[in-house]
Amino acid sequence: MGSKVKLRPLSRYLKDYKHGQSHCSHCGKVLDRMALVFRGQIINKEAIARMDQLIDDQVWFKLQNELTALCRFCSDIYCNTHPTYFDIMAFKQYLFEQTEMSHSTIREYVVRLRRLDDILSASNFPAERLRDNSWHESLKNSLPDAGTNNYRIALRKYDQFLGWQRN
Numbered sequence: 204m205g206s207k208v209k210l211r212p213l214s215r216y217l218k219d220y221k222h223g224q225s226h227c228s229h230c231g232k233v234l235d236r237m238a239l240v241f242r243g244q245i246i247n248k249e250a251i252a253r254m255d256q257l258i259d260d261q262v263w264f265k266l267q268n269e270l271t272a273l274c275r276f277c278s279d280i281y282c283n284t285h286p287t288y289f290d291i292m293a294f295k296q297y298l299f300e301q302t303e304m305s306h307s308t309i310r311e312y313v314v315r316l317r318r319l320d321d322i323l324s325a326s327n328f329p330a331e332r333l334r335d336n337s338w339h340e341s342l343k344n345s346l347p348d349a350g351t352n353n354y355r356i357a358l359r360k361y362d363q364f365l366g367w368q369r370n
């Protein structure tokens with residue numbers, strides 16, 4: 204008999220992995236409620252429990268590259284946000300990595316842009332109306348009356364992000 208390869212259920216590996224994660228891998232926040240994301244999808248406890256196929260360390264080593272532990276906020280943006288106009292995921296990362304903003308402020312900016320994206324989508328706003336790489340300029344006269352100022356502030360910040368991205 205050759206050397207025995209030790210096999211364990213995938214769910215066991217996943218549970219161990221989950222317990223080993225302490226910080227969100229996108230924003231660095233300490234994880235209280237964690238989402239385990241595998242190949243772009245959140246896998247919940249029930250799904251993990253069903254993953255009972257037997258694998259060895261080598262297979263696990265490869266699979267691990269496709270796993271991410273995220274906080275609820277980051278996982279929600281990563282898995283459930285499909286914006287038309289703004290790159291909200293990259294914008295969020297920019298705010299986390301290039302500014303000193305607090306989590307709650309970043310969340311506020313993201314929420315505003317998401318809402319604005321929905322409003323623009325609903326009215327079929329032509330994306331090619333983006334002028335001089337400034338959404339703030341382009342949307343000056345098209346912002347919804349409610350919360351205009353909040354949208355303006357978020358758009359200015361988004362323009363800064365676009366400028367940063369270009370350099």
Ligand SMILES: [Zn+2]
Pocket residue numbers: 227228229230231232273274275276277278
């Ligand atoms: Zn996060």
